[in-house]
Amino acid sequence: MSPINIAIVGVGKIVRDQHLPAIAANSDYKLIAAASRHGVVDGIDNFKSIEAMLEAVPAIDAVSLCMPPQYRYAAAHTALQAGKHVFLEKPPGATLSEVADLQALADSKGLSLFASWHSRYAPAVEEAKAFLASTKINSVQVIWKEDVRHWHPNQEWIWAAGGLGVFDPGINALSIVTHILPKQLFITAATLEFPENRDAPIAASITFRDADALPVSAEFDWRQTGHQSWDIIAETDAGRMVLAEGGAKLSINGELRKDTPEREYPALYERFAEIVKAGKSDVDLAPLRHVADAFMLGKRKFVEAFHD
Numbered sequence: 166m167s168p169i170n171i172a173i174v175g176v177g178k179i180v181r182d183q184h185l186p187a188i189a190a191n192s193d194y195k196l197i198a199a200a201s202r203h204g205v206v207d208g209i210d211n212f213k214s215i216e217a218m219l220e221a222v223p224a225i226d227a228v229s230l231c232m233p234p235q236y237r238y239a240a241a242h243t244a245l246q247a248g249k250h251v252f253l254e255k256p257p258g259a260t261l262s263e264v265a266d267l268q269a270l271a272d273s274k275g276l277s278l279f280a281s282w283h284s285r286y287a288p289a290v291e292e293a294k295a296f297l298a299s300t301k302i303n304s305v306q307v308i309w310k311e312d313v314r315h316w317h318p319n320q321e322w323i324w325a326a327g328g329l330g331v332f333d334p335g336i337n338a339l340s341i342v343t344h345i346l347p348k349q350l351f352i353t354a355a356t357l358e359f360p361e362n363r364d365a366p367i368a369a370s371i372t373f374r375d376a377d378a379l380p381v382s383a384e385f386d387w388r389q390t391g392h393q394s395w396d397i398i399a400e401t402d403a404g405r406m407v408l409a410e411g412g413a414k415l416s417i418n419g420e421l422r423k424d425t426p427e428r429e430y431p432a433l434y435e436r437f438a439e440i441v442k443a444g445k446s447d448v449d450l451a452p453l454r455h456v457a458d459a460f461m462l463g464k465r466k467f468v469e470a471f472h473d
């Protein structure tokens with residue numbers, strides 16, 4: 166089968182860090198164009214808008230949409246209408262309903278839509294899932310604390326409505342938790358802390374349960390300096406499981422079981438090629454649904470203004 170002619174839209178940090186190297190290393194793809202208002206990718210045709218790109222380059226089979234979530238729906242709708250398969254960066258959109266609409270459009274046109282969740286492809290996630298399936302889980306604690314000034318300097322979109330604030334990293338934890346736990350969770354209480362000058366939260370504290378009343382808690386905080394935490398800890402009948410460093414390392418009762426280099430984006434592009442070849446979509450909205458529920462059920466606290 167000939168390679169998938171792919172184009173990138175929204176050339177920024179994650180495109181340079183991850184998408185370009187992952188596509189270049191995968192013979193299932195040929196990168197043939199990019200569309201971005203300012204960013205450019207060397208060695209291919211570049212356009213200022215997705216509309217101009219799709220008109221000028223009919224050979225495009227698929228697009229990866231890597232702009233902030235508030236602008237993803239319009240680009241995805243345009244691409245699907247033009248008959249292209251679509252890879253959505255996480256989060257797949259700014260609302261649940263707009264992604265459902267894209268899914269319906271993709272289905273009606275026989276195109277593949279991929280709501281990518283890169284953290285689900287972290288190296289130790291599948292082993293954590295298998296461990297949890299082998300025992301009784303008694304509680305789960307998620308601690309996702311990082312320094313927003315270090316990881317998101319000058320990203321104004323992330324603080325705007327629809328940018329999700331601390332849920333931008335927090336949704337990565339939720340994408341793992343919803344994948345590794347055996348039963349569906351739902352939120353029972355949440356507190357969201359909003360800087361008084363911003364429209365998105367800087368911290369969130371959430372409790373969940375499942376049908377068996379499994380206690381699950383999550384602490385998301387963007388004010389963490391020094392040691393950064395991206396950990397999921399489960400107390401089980403077989404001992405304490407720690408899935409650390411965003412899903413990269415797994416320990417059971419203090420014994421390191423998995424610590425291999427991450428290849429999240431190569432795995433995402435393998436999955437996208439697989440669904441395109443199989444003529445299907447992969448859209449799991451569970452992580453985004455929990456974020457929506459947190460905004461719906463959560464108490465709001467206003468905290469000190471945030472300045473970069």
Ligand code: NAP
Pocket residue numbers: 175176177178179180201202203204231232233234236254255256283320322333
């Ligand atoms: P970014 O660099 O701030 O934005 C990506 C590009 O989107 C920008 O360079 C910009 O390109 C375009 N863009 C910005 N505002 C736009 C607007 N109003 N309308 C249309 N295009 C706009 O962000 P990023 O860090 O790459 O993140 C992009 C997405 O990837 C987010 O959903 C994020 O959650 C996800 N992601 C990021 C990371 C990470 O480590 N940064 C990791 C995993 C996933 P032009 O100005 O050239 O149009």
